[in-house]
Amino acid sequence: MNATLLSFGNELLLGRTVDTNTSWLARELAGLGISVVGATIVGDDLASIRDAFVRAAQRADLVLATGGLGPTGDDLTRQGLADACGVALVDDADSLRRMQAFFRRLGRPMADINRVQARLPQRAEALANDEGTAPGIAASLEGAKIFVMPGVPREMRAMFLARVRPRLVRGGNVVLAEMIRCFGTGESVIGAKIADLISAGQAGKGPSVGTTVNDGLIGIRIAAEAPSESAARDAIEPVAETIERRLGDWVLGRGDTTPSSAAAQCLLRANATVVTAESCTGGLLAKMFTDVPGSSAWFLEGEVCYSNAAKIARLGVPAELIESHGAVSEPVCRAMTEGALRTMGGSYALALTGIAGPTGGNPEKPVGLVFVGQGSQSGKSKTALEGGSFNCRVEKYVFPGDRATVRLRAAHTALNLLRLALKHR
C-alpha cells in the first residue's frame, strides 16, 4: 500500500507556515509499512484543489490531505473534494451537533460562520474532531481511500490516531526504524565511524543506516523492512548496539531522547537534583529541564540572573569579580555555579554566562563566547542550603551561528556536561 500526502493552504506556498503535518504523517505511515510516494503543497484555489485530489487518487491507494477545513472563505477543501467526486456539499446534522457541544464546553457562542464546517460531500463520512471544530472527511475516489483532516497539527494528530489509523489495513511488510541520538561531535566524524554500516545498508546487506543533523544533534536512523515487526526489530537491534558501542559517550539515547531527557534519566538514576543559574540562555536551560514530564523529581529551581544586580543579589557573585573580569568570564561563571549550589541547594548545578548576540561582542569576547559551569555539592546533603565546598568545573566555548543557535548550543552543551558528569561520577 502506498500513499500521497496533500497539504492545502496559500500560507504554505507563500511560506507563511511550516508544514509539519507531512513529516508527522510520513512517520506514522512508515510505521504501518505504508510508503509515501509523494507530498504536494496546493494553494487555496478551487480548481487546483479538485485536480490535486484527482491526481493523488490516481497515483496512490491512499490520500491523506490536511488543511482548508476552517470556517473562513479561503477554506475550500470541502468544496474541492466534492467537485473531485462530482457531488454536492450537504449538511451533516451529527457534525453540527458536535460543534455546538464543543462551543458550549468552551462557554462561547458558536458563530454562524462555523456552520459551513458541518457540510460534507454527498456519500462522504464525517470524522469526529475531539480537539476542535472542523470534522474531518472520509471518502472514496478513483478506487483510492481519501481522508481529509484539519491543518492544525494538534487536531490533525488526534484525528489521525483516533479515526484514520485504525482504518488503514496493514498490508505486506512492516518498515521499522530506530533512531540513535548523539551529541558532542560532527556528523562527518560519526559518518566515518559507521561508514561500513551505511555501505552495507546501501548494498542491501543489512538495515539501512543514515545520519541527519539538526541543531548540533546528530541522529542515526536504522531502518529495516521485514514481514513482521519482530523480524524487523531483529535486523535492527544488532546494528544499533554496534553503533552505540562504537560511539560511546557521544550517544544520548534512543528514539526521541533529547539532551534534557538524557540528563534527566541520569539524575533519576543517581537520585540527584539540579538547579540552574542562567544569564545568556535566559531560562532556556530551565525550560528544557521542565519540558520533561515529572521534572519536579529532579529539577528544584532555576535563577535567570540576566542583570548584573541579580547575579550579585541572588547568587552572591562578588561585584568586584564582575567589575574586574566582566560578567562573561570564567571567574564569574564559577561564582555563579557555586552561588547556585549554595543558595538554591541541589546536588548538581549548571551555570551559563555568554554573549548570545547579535550585538555585544568584541574581538576579545566575540558573539558566541559562552562559559558553562557544572558543579556538585562535595558533602552528602542533597539540598544543603548552606555549606562550603563544591566541585566546580568551567568550560569555555565559542559557538557559531545566530542568537537562537548560540543559546540552543549553549543549553545543550550544559545538559551534556551534566550527563557526562553523572555517567562517570
Added chain:
Amino acid sequence: MNATLLSFGNELLLGRTVDTNTSWLARELAGLGISVVGATIVGDDLASIRDAFVRAAQRADLVLATGGLGPTGDDLTRQGLADACGVALVDDADSLRRMQAFFRRLGRPMADINRVQARLPQRAEALANDEGTAPGIAASLEGAKIFVMPGVPREMRAMFLARVRPRLVRGGNVVLAEMIRCFGTGESVIGAKIADLISAGQAGKGPSVGTTVNDGLIGIRIAAEAPSESAARDAIEPVAETIERRLGDWVLGRGDTTPSSAAAQCLLRANATVVTAESCTGGLLAKMFTDVPGSSAWFLEGEVCYSNAAKIARLGVPAELIESHGAVSEPVCRAMTEGALRTMGGSYALALTGIAGPTGGNPEKPVGLVFVGQGSQSGKSKTALEGGSFNCRVEKYVFPGDRATVRLRAAHTALNLLRLALKHR
C-alpha cells in the same frame, strides 16, 4: 518566472525531520514575485533524484533543491544531478581549499570522507558555503536554472541570500504580503470580523486576505500582486489598517511580531522593566523575553521556583498559603507576583503556577489549570527592592492540549496580559 522546490532525504519521507526549507524558500520567492508551482520530497535513491531533477526542470524555469550534500554514503544529490545532466562528477579545487580552511578555523582535522563534498557535476559551478562544509551547486538543465543547497537550514538560508537570490532575475509582477498577528480570540471570531475583506479578495476586488492559526496565534495574511513594490504596498496598506482598526486589542503587530516582542515594545515605550516568577512554565516565559535581542534593557531577572521550597525561600510565599490552598491557587499566584516585585524589583512582574500535565490533575484542579499573575510597583521607583504596595491581578485559565501546548498558551497569555496592562496604563 515560476519555481519548483525539491527536498532530498529519506529522513523527510520517513518523517524523521520536518522540512522547514520549503516554507522558507517559498516565502523568499514570493517576495521576488516568483510563484512556487510545486514542492516535492524525494528519497535517497539515485534514480529518483535524477528523475526528480529532470521533471522539475521540465516543469518550471527555476529549480531550488536542498539536502543530500553531506559527506556520508546516503548523500546522493551530487551524483543524481550529474546523472540528470548526463555528465560526470569532477573535483573542484576551490571548494576543497575552502573546506580545508573551514576545518582549520574550527581547529579540527578534515576527515577524508569530507573530500567527496568538493566534487561537482562537469560544467556546474560551486556556490561557496559560509556556514558549513558542503558547497552548493549551480547548473542548467532543460533550459531551467538549477540551484542545489545544503539541507541544514542555517547553511541553506545563508547560501540562498548570498549566492542564489542575487541571480534570480526579477521578472514581471511583484507579489508582496503583509502579516498581522493577533492573540486573544479564536480564528472564527476574527474570520467573521473580516469576512467582507476575504470575500473581496477572492472576487479580485482587493488584495487577497486569509487567516492562519498556529499555537493560538492568529495570522492574517494580506497579499497583492502589482507591477511594482510600491503599487503592491499601496493596495495592501489601507486593508491592513482597516483590519487593525476592527480588531483593536487583539492585534499584536505586523510581520514577525510575537507575544514577547509585542510586550517588549510596550516595555521599551514605557521605559519599564519586568521580572518573572515561573512554576509550571519552568523558564519558558523568561526564555521568550530573552529571545528578543536587546532584552537586557527591559528584562531584569526571572525565578523558576519549581519546588515549593523555592517559592517560599526565594519569593517569600507563606508556607501556610501553599498548605491551605495548594501551590496551584489564586492566593499563591498572588503571593508569587508580589514576591517577585518585592525581591527582584522591576516595574512589572508576571507569575505563573499551574498544572501542565500530563499527570497531576484532579477533578477540582484539572491538567491545564493555570493562574497567571500580573503586577506592578505602586510607587515610582523602577527597581525598588523593598517597599510595600503593589497592584496585582490574577487570572484563572484552563488551557486545552498537551504539556507543551499548556505551557506555551500560559506563557503567551502572561505576555499578552502585560502588553495590555502597558497599553492601557
